[in-house]
Amino acid sequence: xxxxxxxxxxxxxxxxxxxxxxxxxxxxxxxxxxxxxxxxxxxxxxxxxxxxxxxxxxxxxxxxxxxxxxxxxxxxxxxxxxxxxxxxxxxxxxxxxxxxxxxxxxxxxxxxxxxxxxxxxxxxxxxxxxxxxxxxxxxxxxxxxxxxxxxxxxxxxxxxxxxxxxxxxxxxxxxxxxxxxxxxxxxxxxxxxxx
Amino acid sequence: xxxxxxxxxxxxxxxxxxxxxxxxxxxxxxxxxxxxxxxxxxxxxxxxxxxxxxxxxxxxxxxxxxxxxxxxxxxxxxxxxxxxxxxxxxxxxxxxxxxxxxxxxxxxxxxxxxxxxxxxxxxxxxxxxxxxxxxxxxxxxxxxxxxxxxxxxxxxxxxxxxxxxxxxxxxxxxxxxxxxxxxxxxxxxxxxxxxxxxxxxxxxxxxxxxxxxxxxxxxxxxxxxxxxxxxxxxxxxxxxxxxxxxxxxxxxxxxxxxxxxxxxxxxxxxxxxxxxxxxxxxxxxxxxxxxxxxxxxxxxxxxxxxxxxxxxxxxxxxxxxxxxxxxxxxxxxxxxxxxxxxxxxxxxxxxxxxxxxxxxxxxxxxxxxxxxxxxxxxxxxxxxxxxxxxxxxxxxxxxxxxxxxxxxxxxxxxxxxxxxxxxxxxxxxxxxxxxxxxxxxxxxxxxxxxxxxxxxxxxxxxxxxxxx
Numbered sequence: 001x002x003x004x005x006x007x008x009x010x011x012x013x014x015x016x017x018x019x020x021x022x023x024x025x026x027x028x029x030x031x032x033x034x035x036x037x038x039x040x041x042x043x044x045x046x047x048x049x050x051x052x053x054x055x056x057x058x059x060x061x062x063x064x065x066x067x068x069x070x071x072x073x074x075x076x077x078x079x080x081x082x083x084x085x086x087x088x089x090x091x092x093x094x095x096x097x098x099x100x101x102x103x104x105x106x107x108x109x110x111x112x113x114x115x116x117x118x119x120x121x122x123x124x125x126x127x128x129x130x131x132x133x134x135x136x137x138x139x140x141x142x143x144x145x146x147x148x149x150x151x152x153x154x155x156x157x158x159x160x161x162x163x164x165x166x167x168x169x170x171x172x173x174x175x176x177x178x179x180x181x182x183x184x185x186x187x188x189x190x191x192x193x194x195x
Numbered sequence: 196x197x198x199x200x201x202x203x204x205x206x207x208x209x210x211x212x213x214x215x216x217x218x219x220x221x222x223x224x225x226x227x228x229x230x231x232x233x234x235x236x237x238x239x240x241x242x243x244x245x246x247x248x249x250x251x252x253x254x255x256x257x258x259x260x261x262x263x264x265x266x267x268x269x270x271x272x273x274x275x276x277x278x279x280x281x282x283x284x285x286x287x288x289x290x291x292x293x294x295x296x297x298x299x300x301x302x303x304x305x306x307x308x309x310x311x312x313x314x315x316x317x318x319x320x321x322x323x324x325x326x327x328x329x330x331x332x333x334x335x336x337x338x339x340x341x342x343x344x345x346x347x348x349x350x351x352x353x354x355x356x357x358x359x360x361x362x363x364x365x366x367x368x369x370x371x372x373x374x375x376x377x378x379x380x381x382x383x384x385x386x387x388x389x390x391x392x393x394x395x396x397x398x399x400x401x402x403x404x405x406x407x408x409x410x411x412x413x414x415x416x417x418x419x420x421x422x423x424x425x426x427x428x429x430x431x432x433x434x435x436x437x438x439x440x441x442x443x444x445x446x447x448x449x450x451x452x453x454x455x456x457x458x459x460x461x462x463x464x465x466x467x468x469x470x471x472x473x474x475x476x477x478x479x480x481x482x483x484x485x486x487x488x489x490x491x492x493x494x495x496x497x498x499x500x501x502x503x504x505x506x507x508x509x510x511x512x513x514x515x516x517x518x519x520x521x522x523x524x525x526x527x528x529x530x531x532x533x534x535x536x537x538x539x540x541x542x543x544x545x546x547x548x549x550x551x552x553x554x555x556x557x558x559x560x561x562x563x564x565x566x567x568x569x570x571x572x573x574x575x576x577x578x579x580x581x582x583x584x585x586x587x588x589x590x591x592x593x594x595x596x597x598x599x600x601x602x603x604x605x606x607x608x609x610x611x612x613x614x615x616x617x618x619x620x621x622x623x624x625x626x627x628x629x630x631x632x633x634x635x636x637x638x639x640x641x642x643x644x645x646x647x648x649x650x651x652x653x654x655x656x657x658x659x660x661x662x663x
Contacts, residue, residue: 015507016510016511016514017507017511018386018387018486018511020486020623020625022623022625022626022627022628023625023626023627026627026631027604027605027606027628028605028606030230030258030606031230031259031269031271031272031274031275031606032271032275033233033234033237033274033275033278034234035234035237035238035339045626045627045631068507069387070386070387070390070420073386073387073420073486074322074417074623074625075321075322075336075604075623076231076320076321076322076324076336076337076338077230077231077338078231078234078338078339078340079339081338096387096390097390098390098420099390099391099420099421099422100322100336100337100338100417100422103337103338103341104338104339104340104341107338107340107341108340155354156215156216157215157216157217157352157354168340168344168352169242169244169343169344169347169348171352172219172344172347172348172350172351172352173244173347173348175210175211175219175350178210178211178219179210179219179221179348179349179350182210182221183221183349186207186208186221188223188224188248188251188315189223189312189314189315189443189451190223190224190251190309190310190312190315190441191250191251191441192224192249192250192251192252192253192288192289192310192441193249193250193287193289194250195289195308195310195440195441
C-alpha cells in the first residue's frame, strides 16, 4: 500500500447524501477477477449524464472528492474503493461513511476524511467548480481555496497505517505467537472439512 | 460489570489488544463466494502466503449463477466461478458448487448446515453477513482485502463498535411480517442510523419469531448502516440447530447448550443507544424510493418533496421520485408493477416461501405481471417441493427457479429491463440494483405475492382477509 502524507490537488464536489456502492461501481463490473482497471466503471450510470459532476470541465484531473453523508453505504464490494482510486481519487471528504466502505478505503490507501456536516458544506462552497484543496494527514488539516485551514480527527491506528502505507496482513502475521496461543485455548466450534 | 450479548461474544474472541489500537479478533468461520474472493486468493499467491485454516472456511456459488438449468454462458461469470473452483482446490477449502445439492445463497446455507452457531464470530465478503447474527453470533461483512487477511491469518484487526439495542414490544398484527418490522425500523432510525454500531434486536416480539424471521431482520441491519445485528439465542434457536449436519452431537450438544444459554445481555447492561418500537403499531411496508429508508405503510402515499424544509432532504426525494417514475402523493396501492421477485438472502427460506404460497394458493398472477420464486438454497428448494409449494406457485403462473442470488442484484441473467417496476422481497432498492433503470419496491413475501395477483400493491391483510 502506498504511503500518504499530504496532497494538494483539484477537488470535485458531489453534493448528494447516501451515495451507495451500487452507484459507485454497478454490479455488472464485479465479475472481473482483476483488482485494477475499475476507473472507467466509476459512477457508470451517472456518468452517462453530461451534466454529472465528474463530467464538468472543472473536475478534470480531480484527486479529491467532497461529498455528502453516509458515502459508500450498501454492499461490501471493495471494487468501489478500487474504482475511485483507479479513476485518480486519493482522498474522499464527507460527513460520514458506510462502515465497510471506510475499512475498504483504508485497506487500499484511499484516504477517507470525516468532517462535520457544516464544514463539508463550507468546503463545497469554497471548492466551487474545481478549486484546489490541500489535505495534510500529518498535520490533520484541510486547507481550502478560501484560505481556511480546517482541522480533522482520524483514528490513530488508521492514520498511522495510511501515513506509513503498512501491509495490515504482515502486521497480523507478526502476532503469530498470540494467534497460536488463542487457537490452543479456544478451538473453533465447527469444522467445515468434516461435513 | 454488566455485559451485553455483543460484549460477551467480542471479548471471547480478542486474541490481543493494545491500548488505543484495534483489537485483533479471531474469526471462527469464514464464508466465501465467487464475487469477492478471486483477488484475495491472487493476493495470497503474490505474497507467497497460504490459507491458515481451510477447516474454518467454506465456499459456495451464488451471486453469478443462472437460476435456469444449463451451463453458464456469460464468459466473465464463468471465469469467476472457475477461479473459485480452482482456488478452493488449491487451498483445500470445501466448496458447495452448483449441482452439489448443498449450494445456495451463502447466508442461507451457513445456518441450514448448522455452521452458524451462537457465540461465534463469522465473516464473509458480503454485507448481508449480518444475517447470521440471528443465532447470537457476531457476523459482519468485509471487503476483499479483509477476505485475504482472514484467509492468511484467521484474524482481523477491528476497532470496538458501539452498541444499540432495539427493543420491540407488543404483538405482531395479522399480516405484518418480520420484513415489515425491519423496514419499519430502518424508516425510523434511517439508513445511516446504525453506522458504527452493532445492533441487538430484543424484546418479546423478537422472542416470538422463528429463526427465519430473525434472520430476515438481522439480514437488513446493514441497510440501517450497522455492520452487524444480533439476537440472543433461546429455545427457538436451539430447536433450529438440533441435528443439523455441523451441530454438536451427544454430550457436546449438552455442553454447547450450557454455553449458549449464557449468551445474553445482562438486565442492567448499558447500551450506547436504545430504541423502543411497538410492533402492534406496524403495518405492511412498501419502499417508494431509492434506499431502504424511503419506506411507508401500505395505507400511505408517495411523499411530496414540497412538504420538506431541509433542502438536502427535498433534493434527495425529488431525485428518488424522478428515478422511480412516481408522482408525489400517489397512493401506494395505486402503483402498478411489471415484475415480482420472491427470493434473496433476506426472504428465500422455507418459511418465506410458505408465507407467499399461502397468499397465492388458488389465485392467478395478473396478466400484466411476470413473477418468479427463487429458493435460497438447493435444500430449501427440495423442502418446498416436498411440501408441494412449487406446484402452488407454478399453477398460479409463477416461475419456479433454481437457487441463487438471482434478481436481488442483477449479476446473473435475472434482471429488470429499464423502466420495469418490481415488487421484490430483496434488501436493496438502490438505483439500478436489479438492472440498469429498473425500479425496485421492497416488500415482504406476502405483500409481493399479493401484488403479483393484483398487478399493483395491495394490503395483504385485506386480500387474504377477503378470502377467509
